[in-house]
Amino acid sequence: xxxxxxxxxxxxxxxxxxxxxxxxxxxxxxxxxxxxxxxxxxxxxxxxxxxxxxxxxxxxxxxxxxxxxxxxxxxxxxxxxxxxxxxxxxxxxxxxxxxxxxxxxxxxxxxxxxxxxxxxxxxxxxxxxxxxxxxxxxxxxxxxxxxxxxxxxxxxxxxxxxxxxxxxxxxxxxxxxxxxxxxxxxxxxxxxxxxxxxxxxxxxxxxxxxxxxxxxxxxxxxxxxxxxxxxxxxxxxxxxxxxxxxxxxxxxxxxxxxxxxxxxxxxxxxxxxxxxxxxxxxxxxxxxxxxxxxxxxxxxxxxxxxxxxxxxxxxxxxxxxxxxxxxxxxxxxxxxxxxxxxxxxxxxxxxxxxxxxxxxxxxxxxxxxxxxxxxxxxxxxxx
Numbered sequence: 001x002x003x004x005x006x007x008x009x010x011x012x013x014x015x016x017x018x019x020x021x022x023x024x025x026x027x028x029x030x031x032x033x034x035x036x037x038x039x040x041x042x043x044x045x046x047x048x049x050x051x052x053x054x055x056x057x058x059x060x061x062x063x064x065x066x067x068x069x070x071x072x073x074x075x076x077x078x079x080x081x082x083x084x085x086x087x088x089x090x091x092x093x094x095x096x097x098x099x100x101x102x103x104x105x106x107x108x109x110x111x112x113x114x115x116x117x118x119x120x121x122x123x124x125x126x127x128x129x130x131x132x133x134x135x136x137x138x139x140x141x142x143x144x145x146x147x148x149x150x151x152x153x154x155x156x157x158x159x160x161x162x163x164x165x166x167x168x169x170x171x172x173x174x175x176x177x178x179x180x181x182x183x184x185x186x187x188x189x190x191x192x193x194x195x196x197x198x199x200x201x202x203x204x205x206x207x208x209x210x211x212x213x214x215x216x217x218x219x220x221x222x223x224x225x226x227x228x229x230x231x232x233x234x235x236x237x238x239x240x241x242x243x244x245x246x247x248x249x250x251x252x253x254x255x256x257x258x259x260x261x262x263x264x265x266x267x268x269x270x271x272x273x274x275x276x277x278x279x280x281x282x283x284x285x286x287x288x289x290x291x292x293x294x295x296x297x298x299x300x301x302x303x304x305x306x307x308x309x310x311x312x313x314x315x316x317x318x319x320x321x322x323x324x325x326x327x328x329x330x331x332x333x334x335x336x337x338x339x340x341x342x343x344x345x346x347x348x349x350x351x352x353x354x355x356x357x358x359x360x361x362x363x364x365x366x367x368x369x370x371x372x373x374x375x376x377x378x379x380x381x382x383x
Contacts, residue, residue, distance in 0.1 A: 003041055004064050007032040007207050010310065018064070021124050023205050024306070031204040031307050033247065034064050034211050038254045046257060054078040056112055056215040062251060063116055063215075064208050070123040072147045074105035076115045077215050081223040081372070086340040087353070091360050095370040097229070099220065100343065101377065106143050106167070108136035108346070108377030109216070113240060114201070116212030118144040121199050127151065130193045131201040132185035134237070134298040135164040136346075136377050141201060142173035153192065155185035160298070163381050181293055183303050203238030204307040213241045217248030220372060221258055229263050230369035233355055235348035235376060236267040236276055236322075237302040239311040246314040263372075265320035267311060268355040270295035273303060274324035276311055281322075285309055296327045297347035299376065321364065329354035334379065346377035 007016040009025035010033055016022055018034065025032055041049060041061060049061045056077025057063065065071055081097050088096030101109035114137065121129060128151040131141045138154040145152035152173035156164065157180060168175050178185045186202050193200035204210060221228055228249065234242045242265060252258045267276050272294040279287035287308040295301050305311060315322055325333075333353030337345040352373040359365045 002066050003036045003061055004034060004066065005037050006035050008035050009033075019124070021121075021126060021199060022207070023200055031210070031310065032207045034207050036062055036251070038251060042255050046255075056115070056212065056219070059215055059218045062218075064211050065116070065119045065123055067123065070119055072115060072119045072122065072144050074111065074115070074143065074147065076104050076111040076212075077219065079103050079219070081220060082341070084341050084373075087336055090336070090340065091356050092367050093356070093360060093365065093371055094368050096356075097370065097372045098341065098343065099216065099372055099374045102343075102345070102375050102379075106136070106139040107381065108140065109213070109241065109374070110137040110140040110377075111143075112212035112215055113137075113209030114140040114144045114212065117201055117206060117208040118148050118150070120208045121201075122148045122150060126197075126199045128153065128198040129201050130189045130198050131155065132182050132189045133164075134182050134301060135160055135381065136299065137203075138173070138175070139164060139167045139171075142168040142171035145173060146171045153189070153198075155189045157181060157185060161381060181301060181303060183289075203240050203305070204243070204310075210240050210244045210247065212244075214244035214248040214251075216241055217245035218252070220245075221248075221252060224370070226257055228258060228261055229372045231266060231365055231371045232263045233266040233268060233352045233359075233371065233373045235297070235300060235351045235374065236269055236311060237299045237348075238305050239267065239276070239307050241374075242267060242314060243307055243310045246318070262318050265314050265318040266355060266359070267315055267320070267322040268351045269322070269324050270297050270300045270330065270351065271324045271326050273301050275304060276308065277322040277324045279308065279312060280315060285312060287312070297330055297351055299346070299348045300351060323355055323358060325351050325354035325358070329357070333357075337375065338379070343375055344379040345375040346379050346382060348377065349373070349375040
C-alpha cells in the first residue's frame, strides 16, 4: 500500500494533491487520473506486488487506498474469463472470451469502481456520497456506502426498472427520482454535492472509480499469461472501464509485466444514443451531446460522457473503432448469450455481441484473433 503519489489532469498536465477530496480538474473541468510511484513498484517482483487475495484488491499496490484497513470489500473482481466457443463458432471467431462481470456484488461490474471510490472517500473523511445512476452504479454505491457507514444519495431517472430503486433502498440509501435522463440526474446530483460534506461520484467526476475499473485490464492480462487479447469490445456509456483498462495497460507496460502490444479497443453504443461513434466517424476530439437519447440498454443511455476525449483517444491510439447497434440487435445478442453460452446477460452485453456480428461480417476481426467481450451485469434485473 502507499504507492499513490498524486493526481494529474491528462488535458492540462497539472498535478494535484491526492490526499485531499477533489473532483474534476479545477482549471479545465476534466477528469483527473491517479498516478503511482511505478519506479518503486518496478523494483519489486510481480509476486511481491500481488496480494494473496481473490478479489480485485489483489492489485492493491496499484490502487488508491493507503491503509489496508480502509478497504471496503464485498468480494468484487476476480471474475472468470470464459471461453465462448459456441457463440464464437456462430460468429466465425475461434478465440472468443467473455469477462463474466455479473458475478460481482450487486450483480454488475459497477462494484469494482464503487469499492475503490467509496473506500478512498471514507479514508479521506467523506460522510455523504451522491451519484447519478441508470441502475447498477446506484445499487453498488448504496451497498458500499452501507458497508462504510456513510450516507448515499442516488439520483435515478424516473423510468428506471423498480428493482434498482428497491435494491438501493434496501441498502439504506435515499433514492431521488428525476424526470429525464442520467444527464439530468447528474446535474441534480452536482447541485446537491456543492453543499459542504458531499462528494459527487458521477462517472469520471472523481478519480477513483476509474481505478477500480482498471482492474479489468489487470485480470484479463493475468488470465492470458500476462499477454493481451487482439481486440476488446466494450459497451460504452460513461466509458470508465474502457479508459481504465487503457490506463492499466500503460501501467503494466511501465512495470515490465507486459510488452508493447495493445488490443484494438472497440466502443459500442446504441443507435438511439451514439455520441462516441458519431464523434469518432467525424474525426472529433470531443463528442457533442446526443439529443433525444433512447435505448433499452439503460447503461448506454448516456448523452454526454465527461471523459469523451479519453475514450476517443484510447480508440484511436489502439487503431480501434466505435459503432452503434440497434435495440433489436441488442436483444438478439442477449438471446445468443443465453441460448449458446448459458449467460443471462444485461442488454449492454447484448450490444457487444451485436457489434461482433457486424465486425466479423466486415472482416474487421480475423477468425483467429483473440477477442474479449463483457457481460457487465446480470440480466435478472431486466426481466
